[in-house]
Amino acid sequence: MTLIQPSALWALAALPLILLLYILRPRHRRVVIPSVRLWQHISSDLEGRPRWRLPAATLLLFVQLAIAGAVAVMLARPALPGGIGQHLIVLVDLSPTMLSTDVSPNRLGLAVQDAHQLVAGLKAEDQATLIAIAPSPQILAAGNGPHALDQALSLLKAAPERGDVQSALALAAQTADLSPDTHNRIVILSDGTFDQPSLKDIGPIPADVSFEQVGGSDDNQGITALDVRPMIGSINRYLGFVQVANFSHRDVQVGVRATADGLPIYNQKLTIPARQPVEISLSLPQGTQVFAASLDVADKYAADNHAEALVPPPEDLPVTLVAADSTLWQRALKTLPTVKLKVVSPPSYQPDSAAVTIFDGFVPATLPNGNILMVAPPPGNSLIPVAGNLPATTLVQTDDTSPLFDSVDLTGLFVQQGERFNALTWARPIAQTSDGPIMFDGELQGHRVVVIGFDPSSTDWPQRIAFPVFVANAVQSLAPTSLPTRIDPGTALDLPAVPHSSSVLVRRPDGNVDVFAGAGRPVRFTDTSELGTYVVTDTNGSTLVAQHEFVANSLGVAQSDIAPRVDPQVLAQNGSPPGKQTQHEVWPWVAGGVLALLSAEWLLYFRRLVV
Amino acid sequence: MPDPDRRSALRSLRKVFSLPRLRTRQTPRGPLRLADDDDELESAGELLGESFIRRLERLNLLTRGLVIQGLAGEHRSRRHASSTEFADFRQYVPGDDFRRIDWNAFARLDGLFLKQTEAKEDVTVHLLVDCSQSMNWGTPNKLGFARHLAAALGFLALARFDAVTAVCFADTLYERFPLVRGRGQTMRLLSYLDQAPVGGATRLQRAMDQYCSGPISGGIAFLISDLFSDDDWEAGIVRLLREGMDVVVIQVLAPQELNPTVDGDLELFDAETGDVVDIVVGDEARRTYEQRVQAWCASVATFCHRSEVGHLTLDTTVPLEEIFLNRMRLRRIVR
Numbered sequence: 001m002t003l004i005q006p007s008a009l010w011a012l013a014a015l016p017l018i019l020l021l022y023i024l025r026p027r028h029r030r031v032v033i034p035s036v037r038l039w040q041h042i043s044s045d046l047e048g049r050p051r052w053r054l055p056a057a058t059l060l061l062f063v064q065l066a067i068a069g070a071v072a073v074m075l076a077r078p079a080l081p082g083g084i085g086q087h088l089i090v091l092v093d094l095s096p097t098m099l100s101t102d103v104s105p106n107r108l109g110l111a112v113q114d115a116h117q118l119v120a121g122l123k124a125e126d127q128a129t130l131i132a133i134a135p136s137p138q139i140l141a142a143g144n145g146p147h148a149l150d151q152a153l154s155l156l157k158a159a160p161e162r163g164d165v166q167s168a169l170a171l172a173a174q175t176a177d178l179s180p181d182t183h184n185r186i187v188i189l190s191d192g193t194f195d196q197p198s199l200k201d202i203g204p205i206p207a208d209v210s211f212e213q214v215g216g217s218d219d220n221q222g223i224t225a226l227d228v229r230p231m232i233g234s235i236n237r238y239l240g241f242v243q244v245a246n247f248s249h250r251d252v253q254v255g256v257r258a259t260a261d262g263l264p265i266y267n268q269k270l271t272i273p274a275r276q277p278v279e280i281s282l283s284l285p286q287g288t289q290v291f292a293a294s295l296d297v298a299d300k301y302a303a304d305n306h307a308e309a310l311v312p313p314p315e316d317l318p319v320t321l322v323a324a325d326s327t328l329w330q331r332a333l334k335t336l337p338t339v340k341l342k343v344v345s346p347p348s349y350q351p352d353s354a355a356v357t358i359f360d361g362f363v364p365a366t367l368p369n370g371n372i373l374m375v376a377p378p379p380g381n382s383l384i385p386v387a388g389n390l391p392a393t394t395l396v397q398t399d400d401t402s403p404l405f406d407s408v409d410l411t412g413l414f415v416q417q418g419e420r421f422n423a424l425t426w427a428r429p430i431a432q433t434s435d436g437p438i439m440f441d442g443e444l445q446g447h448r449v450v451v452i453g454f455d456p457s458s459t460d461w462p463q464r465i466a467f468p469v470f471v472a473n474a475v476q477s478l479a480p481t482s483l484p485t486r487i488d489p490g491t492a493l494d495l496p497a498v499p500h501s502s503s504v505l506v507r508r509p510d511g512n513v514d515v516f517a518g519a520g521r522p523v524r525f526t527d528t529s530e531l532g533t534y535v536v537t538d539t540n541g542s543t544l545v546a547q548h549e550f551v552a553n554s555l556g557v558a559q560s561d562i563a564p565r566v567d568p569q570v571l572a573q574n575g576s577p578p579g580k581q582t583q584h585e586v587w588p589w590v591a592g593g594v595l596a597l598l599s600a601e602w603l604l605y606f607r608r609l610v611v
Numbered sequence: 612m613p614d615p616d617r618r619s620a621l622r623s624l625r626k627v628f629s630l631p632r633l634r635t636r637q638t639p640r641g642p643l644r645l646a647d648d649d650d651e652l653e654s655a656g657e658l659l660g661e662s663f664i665r666r667l668e669r670l671n672l673l674t675r676g677l678v679i680q681g682l683a684g685e686h687r688s689r690r691h692a693s694s695t696e697f698a699d700f701r702q703y704v705p706g707d708d709f710r711r712i713d714w715n716a717f718a719r720l721d722g723l724f725l726k727q728t729e730a731k732e733d734v735t736v737h738l739l740v741d742c743s744q745s746m747n748w749g750t751p752n753k754l755g756f757a758r759h760l761a762a763a764l765g766f767l768a769l770a771r772f773d774a775v776t777a778v779c780f781a782d783t784l785y786e787r788f789p790l791v792r793g794r795g796q797t798m799r800l801l802s803y804l805d806q807a808p809v810g811g812a813t814r815l816q817r818a819m820d821q822y823c824s825g826p827i828s829g830g831i832a833f834l835i836s837d838l839f840s841d842d843d844w845e846a847g848i849v850r851l852l853r854e855g856m857d858v859v860v861i862q863v864l865a866p867q868e869l870n871p872t873v874d875g876d877l878e879l880f881d882a883e884t885g886d887v888v889d890i891v892v893g894d895e896a897r898r899t900y901e902q903r904v905q906a907w908c909a910s911v912a913t914f915c916h917r918s919e920v921g922h923l924t925l926d927t928t929v930p931l932e933e934i935f936l937n938r939m940r941l942r943r944i945v946r
Binding site: 033 | 745749753873886888890904
């Protein structure tokens with residue numbers, strides 16, 4: 001037996017202190033009796049001793065000394081030598097393919113069972129850590145003993161996306177590095193449907209690493225791609241595109257069904273060669289909103305046997321042009337098919353709800369709701385303070401990172417008469433002349449505003465192809481962003497603010513609804529881990545303002561190939577430190593003894609038992 | 612016509628036995644005098660039991676040895692003598708006095724028988740009371756108990772017209788109560804017992820030597836003591852026997868001595884010698900002490916039996932009626 005904290009034995013000094021208290025306590029009670037002759041030599045150990053004699057060996061004194069001694073020993077933390085301490089780090093793959101049913105109940109269930117068995121072999125003082133191989137690997141539980149991970153293991157469920165084995169292994173290595181005194185063991189429980197991780201990038205792993213394969217079948221046929229594309233040459237017509245792949249090593253006959261808004265448009269049995277895909281293109285009926293495809297096949301992975309895609313709704317982009325002479329702008333805007341143009345002369349302009357408003361030589365007193373392209377604002381307006389004119393100059397630089405100048409080259413554009421602005425603190429310059437900035441991009445009063453400090457008609461810009469391209473870039477950049485119709489599961493989505501809405505409701509595929517109050521600001525929605533269709537509804541009280549849908553699916557060859565690809569031997573390595581011998585602390589037993597002694601002392605004190 | 616001496620003695624006894632200890636009070640008419648309130652005496656008699664006093668009067672002290680010639684008393688002797696009270700018959704043997712042959716028996720039984728009669732002699736009762744400090748202890752107090760016992764024995768003897776003397780002692784003899792006779796001396800005896808000094812250590816051998824060196828005339832000696840003597844108490848008793856006295860040893864112990872209730876870490880202080888014993892008294896120690904007390908009493912009883920000395924060990928809680936009417940009768944001290 002060893003003492004982990006031997007300095008605590010100083011507490012044994014309490015023993016003579018207790019004896020001293022017994023010696024110093026009040027003298028014996030004097031009792032007068034007729035004769036002491038019959039009392040003599042009954043307790044011979046007491047007689048004839050000096051007055052400072054040691055106290056009588058009463059059971060109460062013995063118990064109190066025993067308590068003090070036991071407490072001192074307990075504080076010294078006595079310990080018995082044990083075996084080599086272990087730290088078991090279990091990595092469980094939560095990738096979707098772990099739901100494959102080639103083993104019972106499925107690969108994840110079997111991995112959990114294996115993990116239980118591994119942890120059950122630990123001793124009480126051994127450490128155990130559970131790490132989930134998920135898109136963002138994390139430590140789910142850590143503790144000591146054979147039941148440290150039981151609860152966390154029982155709560156494991158598959159993630160919507162493939163796990164990051166490399167990061168999980170790096171996390172396990174860091175965890176093992178924190179246990180230099182134990183024999184560390186990392187066990188990866190996975191189906192191995194990932195590419196070989198680069199152990200070199202992780203660095204030295206202070207643990208013995210082993211890989212335990214769960215499952216191994218490749219019997220899967222799945223939809224690896226599903227998309228809706230505009231039909232060339234037709235307005236508001238779309239093609240449905242389906243790719244079905246056979247990941248098995250044998251040819252398989254697969255029933256493929258496709259529906260448009262629930263109505264069947266395709267139902268065929270296809271024989272797909274081993275490890276080959278087939279592609280199907282279908283013309284969707286006009287007005288189709290949801291295109292779905294399903295496979296009728298008895299494979300080992302069902303998650304990729306059904307997929308849906310949403311047809312993007314036709315959207316017009318309302319643009320208001322406020323200009324005394326609108327010819328130049330109309331010519332450029334009419335080339336944009338989605339633009340619904342409204343032309344207004346400056347005197348008759350009233351703010352409207354256009355997504356984009358172009359003011360040419362005019363600045364209104366009140367800005368409209370949408371974003372704004374401000375061209376040659378006149379001097380004396382209240383919003384864009386014009387300080388004067390620039391001399392005739394040439395554009396020398398544009399901001400290539402700005403989407404406004406995508407495929408637009410204005411370098412060398414000669415500007416006969418440009419405007420000089422006072423400091424526009426809300427905007428950043430995006431085009432420079434040799435005499436100063438002449439174009440700006442910023443946010444004013446909650447609106448995105450692009451300012452052009454010269455009249456394009458006074459330059460040769462309109463004669464260049466760069467002008468209509470710039471106009472198209474400006475309209476696309478200033479138009480409010482719309483939601484995508486398809487996302488990958490787990491993707492964070494920014495739901496744009498919709499005017500006049502007070503709350504946003506998101507109905508998830510399982511039917512649950514998330515409500516976000518305080519609309520008018522973009523809402524970040526992150527709970528997209530479920531596969532299926534999400535419905536976003538903007539409301540104002542009980543009034544429906546806008547509604548949009550998007551689909552979260554995880555289609556792809558990598559997602560559907562359930563055959564193991566990793567070589568277990570490559571992952572295996574021996575790098576654990578030898579570990580140190582553990583010590584079983586026995587202070588809880590001593591504490592139990594102290595408690596028993598305290599109980600005995602209590603009984604003795606109150607019953608006044610003496611020997 | 613009531614006997615005035617008897618009435619006075621009866622009043623005194625009633626008073627003694629009804630009160631927890633002898634009460635005296637100073638009066639203008641004399642130094643010490645027992646209370647004589649008639650009403651109080653009557654109630655005391657009721658408390659004590661009139662029948663006990665009556666029965667006490669009828670008891671006789673029983674002697675074992677010869678009775679010294681003197682005045683004829685009412686004490687019943689074991690010696691056969693010429694008197695009128697029939698005791699037994701025995702066959703005639705040559706040499707017997709013809710005058711004592713029972714001729715009536717000869718006529719009926721055709722044999723010579725002599726009629727034996729009992730002698731009635733007076734006897735001297737010696738009341739030897741230990742008044743040492745060890746006797747002044749216990750609840751009920753041992754000395755108070757001893758005084759009551761001596762008073763009752765004295766009354767019994769005086770009532771039978773025996774001579775009574777008394778002496779209190781510790782390490783030496785105190786003033787001796789002179790030899791008296793007759794019921795009229797009861798109050799004096801009680802007064803003597805009540806006023807006896809208390810204190811000192813017991814030296815029984817020395818005290819008995821002193822007593823026997825004085826004018827004594829045999830009789831019955833009642834030694835009332837706890838026998839916690841610094842010297843040889845057995846030698847003291849033997850000294851009395853050598854003087855031709857019947858000796859009755861009445862060992863008085865308090866209930867706290869027989870079954871002590873003390874407990875814990877104690878300093879036991881000897882009331883007589885001042886010796887100290889430090890001890891932790893618990894169940895085990897108490898058990899050992901009680902065994903020692905029993906052995907001590909047994910050794911006293913053995914000595915007395917071997918020496919033909921009457922012996923009684925009395926707990927101070929035992930009522931006098933029980934002592935006289937049962938225990939003393941059982942030990943053939945009275946009848």
